[in-house]
Amino acid sequence: MNGIIASILDGLLVGSVYGLAAMGLTLIWGVMNVINLTHGAIIVAGMFGVFLLATVLGVNAYASILPLVAASFVLGVGLYWVAVHRVIGQPPLMSLLSTFAVNLILIGLGTALWGTQLFNVTVTLPGLSLGRYTFPGTHIMAAVLAFVIAGLLYLFLHHTRLGKAVRAVANNREAAALVGIPTTWVLSLAFGLGVALACTAGALIATMFPFTVLSGSTYQVNSFVVTVLGGLGNPAGALLGGVALGLLEGLATPFMPVSWTSVIEFVLFVIVLIAFPRGLFNFRRS
Amino acid sequence: MSALLEVRGLGLSFGGLRAVNELSFEVAEGQIMGLIGPNGAGKSTVFNLINGVYKPDEGHVLFKGVDITGLAPYRVVRHGIARTHQIVQPLATMTVLENCTVGACFGADNLPLGRAREAAREVLGFVGLEDRAGMPAGQLTIAGKKRLELARALCARPTLLLLDEVLAGLNPSEVARMIDVIKRIRARGVAILIIEHLMQAIMSLSDRVVVLSTGEKLAEGAPQEVANDPAVIAAYLGDPGLSGAEQAP
Amino acid sequence: MGHFAIVRRPFFWIIVAATALFALVPLWGNNVELRESLVLAAVYVTLASNLNLMIGYTGYVNFGNIVFFGLGGYFGVYFSNAFGWPLIPAALVGAAIVSGLAYLFGLGILRLRGAYFALATIGVNEAVRAFVQNFDPWGGASGLYIPISAFGQFGGPMQALWAIYFLLVLVMGLSLVLSYAIKSSKFGLGLLAIGQNEDAAAVLGVATPRYKAMAYSISAFLPAVAGALFFFKSAFIQPVDAFDLSLSVEVIVMLMLGGQGTVTGAAIGAFLYEELRGHLLTSATFSNFQLVIAGALLLLIVLFVPGGLMGWVHRRWPRTRTVLE
Numbered sequence: 001m002n003g004i005i006a007s008i009l010d011g012l013l014v015g016s017v018y019g020l021a022a023m024g025l026t027l028i029w030g031v032m033n034v035i036n037l038t039h040g041a042i043i044v045a046g047m048f049g050v051f052l053l054a055t056v057l058g059v060n061a062y063a064s065i066l067p068l069v070a071a072s073f074v075l076g077v078g079l080y081w082v083a084v085h086r087v088i089g090q091p092p093l094m095s096l097l098s099t100f101a102v103n104l105i106l107i108g109l110g111t112a113l114w115g116t117q118l119f120n121v122t123v124t125l126p127g128l129s130l131g132r133y134t135f136p137g138t139h140i141m142a143a144v145l146a147f148v149i150a151g152l153l154y155l156f157l158h159h160t161r162l163g164k165a166v167r168a169v170a171n172n173r174e175a176a177a178l179v180g181i182p183t184t185w186v187l188s189l190a191f192g193l194g195v196a197l198a199c200t201a202g203a204l205i206a207t208m209f210p211f212t213v214l215s216g217s218t219y220q221v222n223s224f225v226v227t228v229l230g231g232l233g234n235p236a237g238a239l240l241g242g243v244a245l246g247l248l249e250g251l252a253t254p255f256m257p258v259s260w261t262s263v264i265e266f267v268l269f270v271i272v273l274i275a276f277p278r279g280l281f282n283f284r285r286s
Numbered sequence: 287m288s289a290l291l292e293v294r295g296l297g298l299s300f301g302g303l304r305a306v307n308e309l310s311f312e313v314a315e316g317q318i319m320g321l322i323g324p325n326g327a328g329k330s331t332v333f334n335l336i337n338g339v340y341k342p343d344e345g346h347v348l349f350k351g352v353d354i355t356g357l358a359p360y361r362v363v364r365h366g367i368a369r370t371h372q373i374v375q376p377l378a379t380m381t382v383l384e385n386c387t388v389g390a391c392f393g394a395d396n397l398p399l400g401r402a403r404e405a406a407r408e409v410l411g412f413v414g415l416e417d418r419a420g421m422p423a424g425q426l427t428i429a430g431k432k433r434l435e436l437a438r439a440l441c442a443r444p445t446l447l448l449l450d451e452v453l454a455g456l457n458p459s460e461v462a463r464m465i466d467v468i469k470r471i472r473a474r475g476v477a478i479l480i481i482e483h484l485m486q487a488i489m490s491l492s493d494r495v496v497v498l499s500t501g502e503k504l505a506e507g508a509p510q511e512v513a514n515d516p517a518v519i520a521a522y523l524g525d526p527g528l529s530g531a532e533q534a535p
Numbered sequence: 536m537g538h539f540a541i542v543r544r545p546f547f548w549i550i551v552a553a554t555a556l557f558a559l560v561p562l563w564g565n566n567v568e569l570r571e572s573l574v575l576a577a578v579y580v581t582l583a584s585n586l587n588l589m590i591g592y593t594g595y596v597n598f599g600n601i602v603f604f605g606l607g608g609y610f611g612v613y614f615s616n617a618f619g620w621p622l623i624p625a626a627l628v629g630a631a632i633v634s635g636l637a638y639l640f641g642l643g644i645l646r647l648r649g650a651y652f653a654l655a656t657i658g659v660n661e662a663v664r665a666f667v668q669n670f671d672p673w674g675g676a677s678g679l680y681i682p683i684s685a686f687g688q689f690g691g692p693m694q695a696l697w698a699i700y701f702l703l704v705l706v707m708g709l710s711l712v713l714s715y716a717i718k719s720s721k722f723g724l725g726l727l728a729i730g731q732n733e734d735a736a737a738v739l740g741v742a743t744p745r746y747k748a749m750a751y752s753i754s755a756f757l758p759a760v761a762g763a764l765f766f767f768k769s770a771f772i773q774p775v776d777a778f779d780l781s782l783s784v785e786v787i788v789m790l791m792l793g794g795q796g797t798v799t800g801a802a803i804g805a806f807l808y809e810e811l812r813g814h815l816l817t818s819a820t821f822s823n824f825q826l827v828i829a830g831a832l833l834l835l836i837v838l839f840v841p842g843g844l845m846g847w848v849h850r851r852w853p854r855t856r857t858v859l860e
Binding site: 359360375378380388389399 | 737
């Protein structure tokens with residue numbers, strides 16, 4: 001029994017980071033109705049980013065997150081102008097393909113540089129012991145940071161002028177343009193923000209688990225599941241969805257071989273998409 | 287003579303908004319029935335309820351005696367009802383002829399491709415679009431698109447045609463031409479339920495008129511009766527889209 | 536007129552001629568190397584032209600289209616191994632099952648629009664892959680092998696490779712004919728209307744749920760047959776190859792390259808892409824960059840030439856529209 005509870009609690013911790021990653025995806029989706037298929041590659045970029053800074057340059061893993069956020073934001077804005085700007089009014093297929101194209105390029109470059117070997121970021125952080133079980137310090141730290149960042153995002157979106165502009169554009173782009181909001185800049189900003197969130201999540205994941213260049217695709221689909229659970233365009237829902245998914249994984253792992261959890265995840269994904277298109281955690285009125 | 291279309295006690299709410307309430311009226315075979323009312327009265331919603339785009343919360347829609355309430359739009363067409371839209375929806379990269387062929391193929395008669403094309407050509411001739419048959423539908427003028435919308439609906443060989451503001455956005459000569467087409471459609475025995483803001487047009491075309499206001503039937507009767515009904519006049523006062531003198535630029 | 540009216544159109548005979556050429560060229564001089572690269576080309580053309588039914592005609596982006604290929608492969612190999620069925624019945628029965636499942640599934644997931652549908656198809660592919668990885672009767676993650684003895688039905692491995700090649704070319708030809716026939720039919724007109732404007736199509740009387748599910752189901756059949764043939768020929772099938780999501784997306788790239796919505800586009804795009812890929816893979820410097828180049832190509836097409844090759848050809852020479860559909 002205790003084993004299951006520990007597994008569930010750990011699942012909740014890890015799930016918050018899933019939620020952070022998904023927030024990046026859902027923000028972009030909600031603001032400009034674009035599904036960012038570079039999401040996985042960005043997560044990997046975050047992993048390698050923290051690896052390069054922490055393991056190669058010796059910077060503290062958590063301190064390296066700040067420059068990563070800045071760098072990934074700039075990258076995100078750049079990505080917007082390259083892959084998204086031209087296709088923004090066109091059918092969804094186009095942006096799906098353009099972001100996917102960039103994903104291919106990034107992953108291709110990654111495999112060319114680093115192959116498919118396993119990488120690890122070692123962080124020494126004391127864990128928390130409850131009874132017989134120790135929760136890794138990295139997991140706790142990651143969860144805490146995920147919530148802190150989520151909180152900062154909330155403050156940004158609801159209590160700053162820029163954040164309000166983002167929500168206005170998400171709500172109704174034409175109307176926002178009519179009241180004088182520079183919609184294109186806001187869109188690029190939102191994209192940059194979404195990318196920064198994904199990158200940060202990747203960095204946090206790297207402190208918890210080993211990774212390869214190809215790990216991105218697992219976490220990308222994972223983010224899709226979470227985004228769909230939480231309701232597209234709903235960052236709070238994404239965080240909750242992530243925690244829920246973590247909970248599900250925590251519940252499942254003691255009982256079944258790890259490989260089955262992905263089957264359940266995908267089946268759940270398809271079912272939620274069909275039966276609950278607005279997500280399970282969408283408490284806003286449509 | 288039993289009614290062709292019978293709407294009984296129709297009601298629909300969108301969240302807290304009561305869009306249509308306790309609506310009942312009938313359209314007889316071969317009749318032109320006008321559906322008028324201030325903006326936002328729910329006229330297009332009534333069309334959507336008849337042809338299955340919306341399912342009503344209460345009430346029934348009967349066509350030729352059969353209950354078609356809540357049937358999917360593509361099934362409603364098979365029963366013999368076709369409609370046009372306020373905002374025209376041409377299948378833009380397909381040609382004018384192909385647009386109409388779609389209507390003929392999947393309409394009430396469910397024609398095979400070859401016969402559907404012939405039927406489509408005939409209808410294009412009837413509405414006067416035959417010279418533009420090979421043109422991509424998206425390249426037509428607004429008047430052309432409106433006529434295509436009408437032609438496409440006709441291709442479905444309907445017994446009842448729902449026209450949603452076919453005259454909006456047309457200049458006076460285009461309006462006159464369209465009215466002529468509508469009269470010729472009625473001459474073929476097709477009943478028409480028509481939503482229009484152009485009062486002169488609708489009053490001269492219609493055999494009977496139903497007035498809608500905030501989702502409810504305000505009045506029903508011959509055009510002249512309705513035009514003189516004080517409740518109708520009161521509902522329209524303050525509505526800029528009203529008087530017959532108003533024409534779209 | 537009738538259902539076989541397309542036999543009188545020139546394009547039909549262009550397809551027949553091209554297919555015959557495909558089959559006969561490697562036969563000349565017993566060119567095994569050419570045959571192997573053409574096998575891949577035939578598979579790609581099959582996948583691309585059937586995918587065209589969903590993307591180009593109906594307007595639904597099936598990102599996970601490879602699931603049909605993989606499942607067809609697994610059913611074919613399984614029926615052959617477990618029950619000793621000859622290849623052709625194994626492939627056909629397997630494909631029929633996949634098609635049937637696709638119809639049932641289609642009714643469900645085709646209720647989703649646009650990007651939601653695209654994501655769902657990825658989910659379906661990944662779910663099936665994850666499932667097969669855990670499914671021991673189908674070899675789990677290690678996959679299934681075909682014993683050499685199974686090639687005896689053709690008279691030996693050498694003959695088997697040629698026989699399967701011809702079968703694959705036949706499937707390719709059938710795929711092209713099928714997509715042309717559909718485009719010229721009432722069913723195809725309905726699909727094209729759905730692709731233009733689904734709600735307008737429904738109001739015009741197109742039975743959209745059934746039509747979409749039929750398109751999805753039909754688009755599954757020949758890829759499933761191709762899967763059975765291909766993996767039988769490779770004598771080995773495993774989940775990561777059968778349900779390869781990047782190949783699935785590469786098929787979309789091929790379609791975009793050639794020009795979605797056209798029959799020729801699917802064929803040319805797939806063929807060109809296969810040639811490009813083949814050359815890149817053999818060159819040491821480029822093999823690592825295969826994905827990068829595919830990505831760059833896709834990006835350029837999406838941003839600047841969304842109509843693909845045939846889109847450009849049709850615009851430049853409008854007369855070709857009726858001859859090279």
